[in-house]
Amino acid sequence: MTKPENMMTWKDLEIGSIVTEPGNASQYQTGAWRSQRPIHDFTKCIKCGLCYLFCPEGCIGQNAEGYFEADLFYCKGCGICARECWTRAIKMVEEEE
Amino acid sequence: MADKVGIEVSVAIGDAVKLARADVVAAYPITPQTHIVEHLAELVASGELDAAYIPVESEHSAMSACLGAAATGARVFTATAGQGLELMHEVVYVASSMQLPMVMTVANRALSAPLSVWGDHSDVMSVRDVGWIQIFTENGQEVVDNVLCAFRIAEDRRVLLPVMVHLDGFHLSHMIEPILFPEQAEVDRFLPPNQYPFPLDTAKPVTMGAFAPPVIYSETKKAQEVNIRASQEVIIECWREFGDAFGRYYSPVEGYHSEDARVLLLTMGSFSETAMTAIDRMRDDGKSVGLVRLRLWRPFPFEEIRRAVKEAEVLIVVDRALSFGGPGGPVCSEVRSALYGEAKRPKVVSFVGGLGGRDISLDGFEAIVSRGMEIAETGSEREFEMFGVRE
Numbered sequence: 001m002t003k004p005e006n007m008m009t010w011k012d013l014e015i016g017s018i019v020t021e022p023g024n025a026s027q028y029q030t031g032a033w034r035s036q037r038p039i040h041d042f043t044k045c046i047k048c049g050l051c052y053l054f055c056p057e058g059c060i061g062q063n064a065e066g067y068f069e070a071d072l073f074y075c076k077g078c079g080i081c082a083r084e085c086w087t088r089a090i091k092m093v094e095e096e097e
Numbered sequence: 098m099a100d101k102v103g104i105e106v107s108v109a110i111g112d113a114v115k116l117a118r119a120d121v122v123a124a125y126p127i128t129p130q131t132h133i134v135e136h137l138a139e140l141v142a143s144g145e146l147d148a149a150y151i152p153v154e155s156e157h158s159a160m161s162a163c164l165g166a167a168a169t170g171a172r173v174f175t176a177t178a179g180q181g182l183e184l185m186h187e188v189v190y191v192a193s194s195m196q197l198p199m200v201m202t203v204a205n206r207a208l209s210a211p212l213s214v215w216g217d218h219s220d221v222m223s224v225r226d227v228g229w230i231q232i233f234t235e236n237g238q239e240v241v242d243n244v245l246c247a248f249r250i251a252e253d254r255r256v257l258l259p260v261m262v263h264l265d266g267f268h269l270s271h272m273i274e275p276i277l278f279p280e281q282a283e284v285d286r287f288l289p290p291n292q293y294p295f296p297l298d299t300a301k302p303v304t305m306g307a308f309a310p311p312v313i314y315s316e317t318k319k320a321q322e323v324n325i326r327a328s329q330e331v332i333i334e335c336w337r338e339f340g341d342a343f344g345r346y347y348s349p350v351e352g353y354h355s356e357d358a359r360v361l362l363l364t365m366g367s368f369s370e371t372a373m374t375a376i377d378r379m380r381d382d383g384k385s386v387g388l389v390r391l392r393l394w395r396p397f398p399f400e401e402i403r404r405a406v407k408e409a410e411v412l413i414v415v416d417r418a419l420s421f422g423g424p425g426g427p428v429c430s431e432v433r434s435a436l437y438g439e440a441k442r443p444k445v446v447s448f449v450g451g452l453g454g455r456d457i458s459l460d461g462f463e464a465i466v467s468r469g470m471e472i473a474e475t476g477s478e479r480e481f482e483m484f485g486v487r488e
Contacts, residue, residue, distance in 0.1 A: 006312045010319040015257055016196030017317045018295050019304035028310070 030057065034077035036092040042067045044089035051081035051090060101275040106237035106264065109276050110176070110202055111136030113244040115146045116284045117200075120171035120291075123151035123162035127181035128214045129266035130204040134176055156181040160188035167197035167259075168305055170296030172248060174199065178266055179206030182220045186227075192259045193228030194321060195306050198251035198293065199259045200244060201229075204270040205366070205417075207453040215454020216266035218366065218418040221394070222427045228321055230260040230328055231394040235369045237274035240264045242345055245279070245288060250335050252291045256328045263394070265367040267454060279343055287342050329396045349398035350405045351390045354380060358387030360470060361409040361443065365391040365428055366417065368457055375462035386466055391428065399435045406436070412443040413469035415462075415484070417451045425449055425481025444473040450484030461485060 003012060004027055014020055045067050052060045052068050059074035060081060070081065082090040104112070110133045114122070122141065124134040140146040149166075153159045156177050167173045177185055182203060192199060206220055207213040221231070230250060234240045240262060247260040264270055279287075295303050309317055329349065340346030353373050355361055364372045369390040379386045389405045389412075391398075406412050416426025424430040429447035436442040446469040451457045457465070465484055472478050 005310070008313060008316060010316040010323070013317060013320045015294065016194065016305065017307070017309065017320070018195075019307050020295070022302050022304075 029073055030076050031073045034075060035095055036077040036079060037072065037095055038070050038075065038081055039091045039093055040067065040069050041089045041091070044087045046087055048086065050084055050086065054080050054084045056080065099278055099280065101277050103273055104276055105132060105271065105273050106240055107132030107270045108136045109237055109241050110244055111140060112278060113241040114174045115140050116278065116281060117245055117248045117288055118172065119146070119148050119174040121149045121151065121166035121173045122175065123153055123159045123166065124175045125153055125156045125159045125181060127178050129206060129216070129270045130176045130178040130181070132270065133202060133204070156185035157188060160185045160192065163199050164188065164192055164195065164197055167199045168297050170291060170293040172291045176202040176204070178204040179208055179220045182224060183208065186223065189224055189227045189229065191306065196257040197259060198257050198291070200247040200251055200262065201259065202244065202262045202264060204266040205263055206266040213453040216268050217452045217454070218416070221263055222418045222420065225427065228325060229395065230258050230325065230332065231263060232260065233263045233365045233392050233394055234269065235367050235390065237269065237272060237276050238345070240269065241276055241278065242339065242343070243347070245284060246335050246339050249288050250328070250332050252293065253331050254292065254294065256331050258325060258328060263366065268367045283342065287339065325396050329398065332393065347392060349393035350401040351392055352405055353388040353390065355387035355389050355405060358409060359385035360411045360413065360466060361387050361389050361406055362462065362466060363389045363391065363412060363414045363432060365394065368451055371457060371459060372462050375459045378459060379463060379466065397431055402432060402435045403439060406443055407439065407441060409443040411446065411470055411473040413446045413448065413466060415465060416447065416449045419449050429481065444478050446472050446478045447481035448484045449481060455485065457484065
């Protein structure tokens with residue numbers, strides 16, 4: 001694996017800044033853009049997966065117990081999951097709280 | 098080596114691109130570049146050139162098609178001028194930043210408004226900072242030679258950059274000149290097949306032109322800057338090997354009676370030929386004048402310029418473009434900055450002339466030299482003057 005972006009010098013770049021390693025967008029922490037964070041209440045979650053279907057970032061997956069949860073490394077805090085959740089199991093809270 | 102052929106320079110460019118065995122031509126016709134791409138369309142239609150000719154709907158699309166073609170590892174050519182280069186502008190940056198080799202001839206043309214199809218260097222200056230290698234030519238033979246060199250420089254593994262070959266619109270593009278064409282076998286020896294290292298290939302997927310957040314963008318630009326500066330060595334090597342093969346040698350900066358001259362003119366492009374004749378005339382009158390011709394516009398040959406002018410007392414730079422509200426002539430501005438740190442340097446006088454197709458005659462160049470010396474003597478060389486404007 002090549003170096004992470006914040007470690008690369010200009011000499012490490014491939015010609016024309018071509019990316020030769022497929023899938024390295026996964027290194028990009030889009031979660032840093034977030035101003036609001038989703039809080040999942042698993043007592044209300046019915047594991048329907050609607051949040052997973054609606055998430056534009058594709059960052060929601062099932063945890064070990066089968067509940068759906070956002071990966072905060074990628075979650076941009078758009079709130080679509082909270083809006084779509086049938087059982088109101090997801091609440092958006094301000095990051096600073 | 099064949100005999101000289103009398104041929105329009107634009108048509109000769111098409112023939113040179115055929116000799117270079119271009120794979121893809123994507124272009125949109127615009128005066129005064131039209132005959133170049135018309136001739137290439139004929140060559141492809143008749144089967145004389147085995148290439149894909151992509152007749153696009155605009156220059157923006159022409160350059161976009163060239164990017165895609167270059168990314169496959171094809172040998173790519175396009176041509177434009179003036180407003181066409183302006184419409185292409187956004188994508189021109191992308192070609193150099195993605196290090197996609199290709200060759201573009203620009204039949205230099207003034208910019209609107211008012212509308213002018215005639216030649217000057219306004220279009221060149223709008224692409225000064227786009228990161229392409231840029232070569233200027235003075236006659237048809239130089240254009241043909243440098244189109245061949247441009248492919249080799251662009252595709253060199255140590256460079257991988259797009260190259261512009263500039264020729265003055267009409268003054269060069271529409272002239273019929275005697276031109277020597279090398280034989281196909283000679284060109285094939287000089288110009289090996291393109292070996293672009295990352296051709297689009299589903300078996301080896303890559304991402305080209307990805308986005309760069311602040312954490313990496315500066316590094317990409319530093320790499321680009323180091324690369325284009327380093328290309329000068331390869332350009333010089335290519336010109337030397339071209340000279341060894343074909344007998345015509347080129348350099349980033351070329352002199353004409355410049356070694357011992359007290360007063361030097363500095364020009365770029367086809368009117369250097371008129372300037373040379375003017376120098377002959379002034380030398381016959383006993384004046385100590387010479388000419389420095391700038392061939393390599395980017396990367397700018399700082400050291401060569403310093404060497405070429407350091408012994409002169411006065412250096413008169415004649416630009417064919419204006420930087421409105423700025424330092425006057427863009428070439429002069431670069432020359433001044435090249436000389437600023439030198440302990441011994443000539444007084445630099447800036448003229449702007451030959452705009453929108455207006456000629457500068459032999460008498461004109463003599464008048465520029467006289468006026469330039471006058472300005473230098475009175476110490477008022479900080480300003481620039483427009484030459485030949487009716488007051």
